[in-house]
Amino acid sequence: MAEADRQLLFVGGAGNATLAVDVVTTALEQARRRGLRIHVTNQEATLTATPTITAQADAVSAVDFSAPGESAAWARERAAAGERYDIVFGVREMAQEAVAEVAEALGAPGNTPRAVRRVRTKDEARAHLAAAGFPQPRFTVCADEEAARTFLAETTGPWVVKPRDAMGSEGVTRIDGPGELSAALGFLPGEGSFIVEEFVEGPEYSAEGVFLDGKPHVLALTSKELLPPPNFFEVEYVIPAILPEGTAREIERQVTAALAALELRYGQFHVELWWTERGVVLGEVHVRNAGGWIHRMLAHVIPGLEWFGLVYDDVLGNPVDKAALKPVRGSAIRFLTPPPGRLAAVEGWEEAVSHPAVIHAELAVAPGAVIEPHRSVENRVGHIAVGADTPEEAQALARKLEAQVRFVTEPVQG
Incomplete structure (x- = not known):
């Protein structure tokens, strides 16, 4: 053909x-x-x-x-x-x-439906990784509040309550005691079974990559800043993650081994994880690209990268220079978190996003809109992504530009 x-x-x-x-x-x-x-x-x-x-x-x-x-x-x-x-x-x-x-x-070419179904069902992925020898938090699948309270009584908190198959931190809540359980269950999207698991202490990262010749290749690690508990709303990404070289190598080793253990072999991947006192603890595994404009950030830090094109090249048999698939620059993004209330004005936005290092920026609200409490990525109202020569420079610039934007909100009447 x-x-x-x-x-x-x-x-x-x-x-x-x-x-x-x-x-x-x-x-x-x-x-x-x-x-x-x-x-x-x-x-x-x-x-x-x-x-x-x-x-x-x-x-x-x-x-x-x-x-x-x-x-x-x-x-x-x-x-x-x-x-x-x-x-x-x-x-x-x-x-x-x-x-x-x-x-x-x-x-x-593709992943088996069984392997994809496994990683999309969070408890099944956790169980499979634990059986393969990867550290995992204790967890249980609960049909109701009574089952959740039994798990809380048998384990040491804090804990995380979350749906079995949602995304974007939707419905995810940290609780520090049984008294907070009912409110966390009320935050879950829809009805049905849910997961309660031990909270993992440590900074959160993710690995972005692609499968080449059936084997995972990590393109870059992403560091994250989250809003304080009880929520898990991500407000910053930095690529590549600012980490000691040995730590980065160990994360990559654990991620690639886990993907192989999960019998994944095709497409892109986005793997969430924590770096803890006991090393890498893997979180959710996705067989797709990362969200949060990471596809644009990666294209800056690895000049000439076509992340999706690598998938096509792999199938078509086009040559891929793996040695060139490494970050040589830095990028960062800040997701804006104005205080809840009715938005009266936005000040400094145009000046901030006119900076020549801005890769992408978007403001999804205008005066008159009601800013809801920030509980998941669905609440993101804007972002500023920048590129620089190093991740440290990108992080500092993104934070500086964010600080130039001021949201004026008023209490919502009624």
Whole structure:
């Protein structure tokens, strides 16, 4: 088959949000540069809501990735009708099981559905890693409040209460005693079982990378600053993480070993972790790119990097210079956290974001909007991402620019 006839099946398209559209636009542009034809699938309403994505595709189809088996059945029908897809890929967290099922149905490279399902179900991933010898906090899956209280009585706090399969810190709360449990359960999204686990003490990081020849390759480590407990809202990323070289090497060693133990082999990865007194403690594992504009930050710290393009190159057999996939510059982002209340004014924004080192900036609120308490990434109202020669310089600059922005809020009446 001629190179121009090679086709990418992009499962799940983009979510209807600025960041999601930017990620997928970048991924599709990198596919175009490799001569790939593009077929995008997504839920019908989201296809309509993301016209810039559908405009980049050669074909689009309304397929519900959230319905078990529907994407794989659709793909089999297309294959039976003579369609051929060389690469199956997707970036949305909630579409990763569909991506794996479609790849398996078509005989295309991909992760097994079982492996993806395991890492998307947080307690199953924890149990699998613990069985493989990786340190993990004690945890339990609870059907109700009574089960959670039993676990609290048998363990030493503090603890974390969280849903089994959500993302973006949605519904995640730290509690220091049984008296805080009911409120934490009320913060969970939806109903059903949930997880209670021991809180891990230590700074949090993540590893961003890609699978090449079936093996994980860490591109960079990201350090994080979070709002104080009880919440886990991330307010800063710095890439590469400012760490001693030996610590960084140990984190990378543990991450790559864990990905192999979890039987993952394809696409991108974003692995969350803590550095503790006992070394690396792994958190959640994702078989997709990181959020929070990290895809743009990585492109600054590794000049010429095409993160999504590496996935396509791996399938197509294009040469990849692994030695060049290392950070040589620094980047940082600050997520703005104005005080809750009705927004009366924003001062200093234009001056801050006019700085030539700004990679990307967005303000998603305007005077009159109500600022809610910051509980998850869904509450992010703006950000400033910068690039510099070193991560230390980037961090200092991002914090300086954030300090130039002042949000004036008033109490919400009624």
